[in-house]
Amino acid sequence: MLRVDNLTFAYKQGGSNVLKDVSFAIDRNETVAILGNNGAGKSTLLKCINRICPPQNGEVKIDGSSVAQMTRNEMARSISYVAQNNVSLNMTVFDAILLGRKPYITWDATAADLEIVQGIIEQMGLVDFALRPVAELSGGERQKVMLARALAQEPKLLLLDEPTSNLDPRNQHEVLRMVRVIAREHHISVAIVIHDLNLAIRYCDRFLFLRDAQVYACGGREVMTPQNIEAVYQIHVHIMEHRGIPVVVPFPDEEGAVSHGAARRCALPL
Amino acid sequence: MTGEQQMTQLEAYATYVKRKQIVFAVAVIATIAVALYAVSAGSMRIPLPEVIQTLFGGGDPQTQTVIWNIRLTRVTAAILVGGALSVSGAVMQCVLQNPLASASTLGVSQGAAFGAALGIIVFGGGVVQSDSAAAAIAISNPYIVTLCAFACGSLSTLVIIVLSQFKRDLGPGGLILAGVALSSLFSGGTALLQYFADQTKIATVVFWTFGNLGAAGWRVLMILAVVFFIALLYFMLNRWNYNAMESGADTAKSLGVNTRMVMLAGMGIGTLAAAVAVSFVGIISFVGLVAPHIMRRFVGNDYRFLIPCSAAAGALLLILADTFGRLVIAPVILPIGAITSFLGAPMFLYLLFRGLEGSA
Structure with a gap:
């Protein structure tokens, strides 16, 4: 499904590589944890996959199609992304999730777009908050809204950058359980940057260890040594x-x- | 969840959207009502039915002259300038992720005023027709003045864009301070130009800095209208991009937004609209800051509604300020720039303090 080949990235031309010759693959329905210490390039890897940080070298393919060759909207329909630090939006939950339909909207949201958003709101248990401003929600609820927005993009691949970093233990498990259910129900592949190894080992199918800008180990439980x-x-x-x-x-x-x-x-x- | 319940949820959202549409409708109706009052009020009071009759081609010749040549041009200028400054302010606040951004706080107004002074003094683009405050100054060559105003206003924008791109940790306060520095630079430049100019040209430039909505004739209003509506159309076409950018640049990119292009084009077109408006009617501060923030309280940061509502609110504010300036100590007309500054400065301070509380 996702195939990353020899991906290399540096923030400055000629500067030291944040990622060097990174190669791995994620299958459909699979949830992969991206692990490594601070500064290992985990978040940068996610941003290279969806061209927020265009890589200097290497190729990213989804179902055989090169991400670099896609238009911005085509890419946004294939890959959705939840950033590490989400700003507190001065808009309602419904409107925030509706943003996920942006890659599909030509002039204005259609009835079909609204129904998709409504369905996701119900699936993620956000019905009671639908018309409340995102800024008024708790950290856990806000994270669910961001996940819902990413889901509204109907992606093939979901990139999550530390989705549990600001959540209490109950919400950490709730969010990750939700991610796993969503991934399986919607046949989405998921890449999660995560620091908590226990959460990773419990909710992810495979693990990618980054060290010194390169892949140190990649595989199933057998690499979690x-x-x-x-x-x-x-x-x-x-x-x-x-x-x-x-x-x-x-x-x-x-x-x-x-x-x-x-x-x-x-x-x-x- | 049943289909009926789902329909109820969607209906609740439809009602919520309708509320925003009502806010826009109220703002437009209020603008039209205040505009009609502004046309009827003045040293020669014209009853409202007569105003409407004249607007539809009736009325006596004297009333027609007063309405079509003096008051309606003034009110139309207020609508177009207020609308242009306000929508450009709303978009600049979005693309720079800075609630204090507007043409006046980023140095665009001062830059455009410097450009206008350059056009008047160096290129002979304008002369004073009368030394009376009630009489308008005339732009003998509006195109050269507009061009100079736009060029210098753009220079200001260019510096802000470069700063925000290369010094990403500058923060909202830093950008505003950069705007203050640029304003100071352009004010100094304007003062230097005035120093070497003759009295007539100095009077023209000084009169300009007061701001004068009466300066715009129908020819100028046509230019303003074209620029305003092009800007409004462009901003409306990009309303979903601006909504996405409210989520942060990375999220916006992941939603398919070319954030750099949206920022550059938003700043460029916002500057064009603000600089053209300022070059014709003088410095009118804070409308671009105040009007969008007032409307944010009613429609949130939803640019589908914020852009048109800001346009209406900006127009309404400027008509109110101008009418107040004309009537409060009639027949003396107070400068519109001073009145909007009185209105905007407390709002600016309020935003600063609210920001400080928010960060505490």
Whole structure:
């Protein structure tokens, strides 16, 4: 579905690469966590995929079509994006979600556009807030509105930049559960930049580790090892299982790098 | 959720949209009502039925002269200038993501006034026909004055655009300070031009800085109307882009908006409309700042409605200010620029304090 080949990006011409020869693929219905420490290029990777930051080299394809060759509206119909810091909009929830129909609107929103927005509002449980200003909503509700707006674009690929960073634990789980349900129901692929490894391991199908501007590891549960985590985050972790749910427990005070032998502490059959 | 309930939800939204349409209709009706009052009021009071009769081709010759040659041109100028300044202010606030942006706060007005002074003094574009405050100055060559005003107003815009692009951390306050600096620069330039000009030309430039809606004849009004309606049409065509830009530049890009082009074109056309308006009627401050913010309270940041509502509100504000200036100590006409500044400065301070509270 999404195929990224040898993607390279630097913010300044001739400057150091934020991303270098990054290649990976995401299948339909798949949710992929993009992991790495601060400054690893995770958010930049999302912005390169949807041309917010046009890459210097490499190619991004969706269903075989090059994103670089698409018109802006074609791209917006294929890829939707929820930014890390969303501004508090002085418009109603309905109007904010209606913005997702912008790539389809020629002169004004049609009855079909309004019905699509209405359907998404119901699906995401926003009926009670539909005519309230976004600025008056809580962080969790606001994040749902942004997700709903992205969904209104009817995309093939959904890019989420730290969707849970400002949310309490209940809302973190609610939002990610919603993302997973939406992705499966609407056959959407999802790429999520996320810092919380426990949320990642619980809600994502595959994992992409970025280190030093390059892909360090990419794959399913088999790459979610203490060794990979230590190599990328420089922190010692144990991975255990609690009631059948994998849990990443950091031990920042433990000295020394994790040796390969440390993997024996991992309770998961990786 | 049943189909009936869904219909109710959509109906609720339709009612909400209708409320915004009613706000626009009320603003337009109020503008027309105040415009009719402005035409009827003055040293020669003309009853409203006679005003309407004259507008439809009736009335005696004296009334026809007063209405068609003096009052209607003045009111039409107020509508076009108020509308142009206001829609350009609304769009500049959006594309620069800055609630304090407008032609007057970004130095466009001062730049255009400098250009106009350049056109009058250096290129001989205008002369004073009478030294009476009641009489209008005349633009002997409106095109050279407009061209100079637009060029210098654009220069101001260009600096602001370059600053906002290359110094992204400048912030809203920084852009306004840049506007203050540019205003100061252009004011200094205007003063220097005046220093070397003869008395007649100085009088023309000084009269200009007062702002005078009576200066515009039908020929000038045609130019203003064409520029205003082109700007209004362009802004309305881009209303969905402006709505998307309210979500931030990255989100707007992901919605298919060419943010850079929308910003550059919005600033360019906003500057054209504001600079042309200012070049013909003098410095009229704060209308472009105040009118959009008043309408934001009624229709939010929905540019589908904010743009037309701002146009109506700007026109209404300027007719009110001009009529007040004509009537308060009649027959002396107070300068419109001073009245709008009295109106706008408290609003500017209110926005500043509200911004500070918001960031606390």
